[in-house]
Amino acid sequence: MASFNTIDDLDDAQRVLVRLDLNSPVEDGEAQDNRRFSRHAETVGELADEGHRVVLMAHQGRPGRDTFVSLDQHAGILGEHIDREIQFVDDIYGDDALDAIEALEPGEVLLLENTRMSDDELPEEAPEVKADTEFVQTLAPQFDAYINDAYSAAHRKHASLVGFPLALPAFAGRVMETEYEANTAIANREFDGQVTMLVGGTKATDVIGVMETLGEKIDTFCLGGIASHLFLRAAGYDVGYDRHEDLDLYDTQWANNEDVIRRLLDERRxxxxxxxxxxxxxxxxxxxxxxxxxxxxxxxxxxxxxxxxEKYDPTIRNSDAVFLKGALGVFEEEQFSAGTVGAVKAIAETDCFSVVGGGDTSRSIEMYGMDEADFGHVSIAGGAYIRALTGDDLPGVELLVDAAN
Known part of the structure; x- marks a missing residue:
């Protein structure tokens, strides 16, 4: 298992630059609180309590989209989770940002503006290229250490994620640490009993790739969501194709994955x-x-x-480990929540190692009155979770490992 330094390895009284992932839904211009704030609050609160000077970076949306807004609201939301004021500066690495960083006292926290408002942040490029940007070269000398807590963005090669580990001593925050351990468990842990994976969601291509990669490590795949419709289509049933011209859920994914689906059904039925x-x-x-x-x-x-x-329930309950990737149905509408909620409740009531993750799936836990403590791990990662399951490299993680070595 790859190893990296964590915030436990920090020297005392450091000025630290911390990358979070606070990307959130935005409704009528208002950023919405979500699980990411409460998770990252653990790292931020701990660093502040230890007396470090803490400067935060995060992104929100993409240029050109309605969700591409300032992080001024995010400072208030995160501050409520750690019961501490978080200062905000409408700048990333200009004079205003540098002055605010210099003025920080031990235990104080500052949030910089949306990293994607810097031309240096996007697009994805090699870490060496990103490390040489004005963004990194200007900010890095202001700090003693860089901390990456943004596991859910660790598959991206953006300046704030891959540039700073080449310019500063690099460490993992608590979210990075726990997400990495849980999401690589299939590859890195041995389980005594049955290992089950429930796959769903709308991105069938992703979960089909997971099924192809993990076939030797998973005893049973229970299918829901779009992937289940495509597999039923391959098995000869009348489902799994688009009936609305303006909605492409099935046909493109079928064309891209038909051969793999048929082979999986043939070899792993x-x-x-x-x-x-x-x-x-x-x-x-x-x-x-x-x-x-x-x-x-x-x-x-x-x-x-x-x-x-009812068919999936005993499979889940007789498992030593259960991984859930994606919702089994449109659980946001109560009448179509039976699949997702039934599976999640069975996992919660089973004494097993469990990871629930993927998109908004984890929202069903809170939405239907379940307790997050009843699960081994509830992941806030999407793309990075898929990468971990399929064994693909996560640049943000690999650079932390390199830094430790």
């Missing part, structure tokens, strides 16, 4: 559990079709069937 049926809306109510009744030309399927929930 005993490992793959397909839904017994799917649910759809009928006059505002939940209705269900068995596999044989599926009729994608006339119905939008929104969840796995109740029979499927």
């Amino acid at each position: 005993d490992q793959i559990e397909l839904p017994e049926g799917l649910a759809y809306e009928d006059d505002g109510e939940r209705a269900e079709h068995t596999r044989e009744q599926l009729d994608a030309a006339n119905h939008d399927y929104m969840d796995i069937s109740e029979e499927t929930v």
Whole structure:
């Protein structure tokens, strides 16, 4: 297992530059609180309590999108989580930012402006290129150490993620530490009993790649979401193609993955559990079709069937380890929450190692009154979680390992 230095290895009274991932939903111009703030609050609060001078970097949205806004609101939200004022400066590495950094006292925290408002942050380039940017070259001399806590962005080669580890001693924050350990558990841990993975969500290409890579390490794959529709299509059932011209959920992913899906069904059919049926809306109510009744030309399927929930339940409960990637249905609508909530509740009630992650899936825990403490780990990572599961390198992590060596 790769190893890196953590904030436990910091010297006393340091001026530290900390990369977080506070990227959040934005509604009517208002940044929304989410799990990322509470998670990163542990790292920030600990550093401040230890008397370090703490300067934070984070991004929000992408240029040209409605979510591309200032981080001024983020300072207030994060400050509430650590019960401490977080100063904000509308600058990244100009004179205003440098003056604010210089003025920090021990235990004080400062948040810089959205890193993506700097031309040096994007696009993705080699770490050596990013380390040579004005962004990195100007800020790095102001600090004793760099801390990367943004595991969920660790698959990106942006200046704030890969440039500073080449210019400063580099350490992992608490989120980076716990996410990395949990999300690499399939590759790095041995489990005594059955290992189960539930795969869902709308990005079927991602989970199909996970299934292909982890076939030797997973005993059973329980399918939901878009991937389940595509596998049912490959098995000969009438589902898994687009019926709306303005919505491309199935056809492109089918074209890109048909060969892999058919090969997985052929080679690993005993490992793959397909839904017994799917649910759809009928006059505002939940209705269900068995596999044989599926009729994608006339119905939008929104969840796995109740029979499927009952089929997956004992598989989950008899497992030594369970990994969930992606929602099994459109859980945001209560009538189509049976698949996701049924699976998540079964995981919570089972004495097993568990990781729940992927997109908004973890929101179902809070949304339906479950306790995060009942799970081994609830991941806030999306793309990085997929990269970890498929064994791809995470540049942000690799540079921390290199720094430790």
